[in-house]
Amino acid sequence: MSKNQLNIKTAADIAPGELNLSVDAVVVGSGAGGAINAYELAKAGKKVLVLEAGPYVPSDKFTEMLAVAMGTLYADEGGQANTAQDITVLQGRCVGGSTVVNAALCFRTPEHYLKIWREQFGLTELTQERMTGYFEKVERNLNIQPNKGYETSAGAELIKKGLKKLDIPEGNAKRNIRDCVLSGFCFSGCKSDRKQSMLVTYLPWACNHGAEIFADTRVTQVVAKNGQAKGVLAEVVDPKTGQVKTRVNVSAPLVVMAAGPIQTPIILQQSGLANSSGQVGKNFACHPTLSVTAMFDQKVDDFHGATHSLYVDTNILPEEGGWLQLNAVQEPVEASFQAEPGTGKAYVSYMEKYRNSMRLITLIHDKNVGEVKLVDGAKHIEYSVDDEDFENMKKGLKQNARILFAAGASYLYLPTYDRTLIESPEQVDSVIDGLKNGVAKYRYTSFHPQGTCRMGADPKTSVVSPSGETHDVKNLYVADASLLPTSIGYNPSETVYALASFIADKINGRIA
């Protein structure tokens, strides 16, 4: 095994039958939380095994086609959704997890939320001072830096002009990228390894210290005895047949759950563990987003460039409305369903103007009103956009629409199921005021599921203690976005990187 490479086995490498393994620590999931813990634990001398339910797709196999990427790199082939099935909940499901398919945007957790977490959830150690150390560490390790001037896109440049006209301050995004080539394919995986996903950072680093990764391996149960974690049961699934090929029994005195905020609570529920509070799976939030499509008289060609490069966070805090605007390039597959111009010639005409189109995304800080649970053996994400949150979304959409008109748009499509057009800035308020909350009315996408194994000091109201260990089971830790006690309004990746690093230090005894 050459240095700084993945030490990985896939279903093709694993013999059928049963496999018994014994390690010091088993990490469930290879995304942000899992990879960081795998590295930190392996570096501290532990024998670490990482189990990833998704496939291993090396970056040279990335296709730069979203249609293909959804089928190979995303949970449920990109079709994961809430129970009402009107909000698509996107998550990576591959070695490296969502870090492979996110847009690399990074924000430090706002002090506003850290304060709430300290005061209302007893997370007194998550001070700004302590967290700053972790933010600085992951920013260094993942090359998280503000975009350079050239790291932009044609659409972003137009939006900047709009913001200037409206005297709205623009935010220059920070991203975990090295020498971005501006292909615009972040959501399909970075083929040239510019994005600093776990696939090219913490996972090979963990392997440098002896960690081993099993792909195609889904954990079905955490095993515990007398309130102490003992390991996991897992199945290696042949991706060609969908059949279980090998049953794996991993004996480990330390289990770190980092399967993500959907699968972590599902596995705990399957295991019947860590749920004396009844909170496992509850408090789900997802930062619902809606994209407004703007049509210009001239060609914009907003399909290559930095996937995201600017944001507007003038109203990011809940008392300000709780929304965030994000630009994003989009390829034809995405553009084909973001707007409803009408069936037939109207749709053909809309797509013929693809080069004249661009989008601006409104993301809202939402209440933790959802729940992830097992029903008849299948995962259910029970979540609907709260009425109050929807009113905030409308306010955000108004700002979004005004920015797009100021950027020079001729008219806008709102992301409704039926055809909803805004033809002038004067119509913005009246059209958006007419929107009503409801099921199957809007083209929602969520990129940020979170909050299903809430961290807190009180075992009655939280699943995970302030150290990351579950209240109920010793040496069973959670280290993914499940931990977040509240939604945070910004992209949560850097928060997860920092919290995972904090928890790894707790496990390793580096901090009391």
Added chain:
Amino acid sequence: MTDIAINRRRFLQVASAVAAVSSALSAVPSVAGILTADNKMNALEQQVFQKMLDISLPTKGSSLVDPASLPVIPTIEQALLAGMAPHIRQGLRGGIVYFNDGPKAQYGKTFVQLSDAKAAEFVDAWTRSEAVPHRALAVGLKKLTVLAYWAIPNTWAPLGYDGPVTEKMGVKSLGNTPEPRD
């Protein structure tokens, strides 16, 4: 109206699932799942998707590629339906029957029997419907159909979209990042 009995809540889930699953975008043969006999399209489903394709992308007189020259329906079947969970697939069959029967009351014909103009009118009416299953099915089936079309790279040139760039431009991989020293 179909005589297939579908519990309303269950139907809502199944109908809406079409919209969500279609967002999978996995509509190209290279990501085809395992197509079992249970997942294959029946004759009615083929007709419904074909009609939806005809009315959604009437490309004659436009710059777009004629969908008749592309494997759009096989793409829906081999990529999308092949990967669908059995209970969702079963429900979808009922949903498509319900959708096809939808125009009977107003037009006296099923969806596949309507003229293209009337079929498009029907779909647009259902996207505005107060009934959640109507909205979900109309939007979901249309979305699934057009996604299968746009997922085929041959459709991009008329848009001026050049597709993947890394190999074409000879961009080199930076490989794995060196481990930090601290």
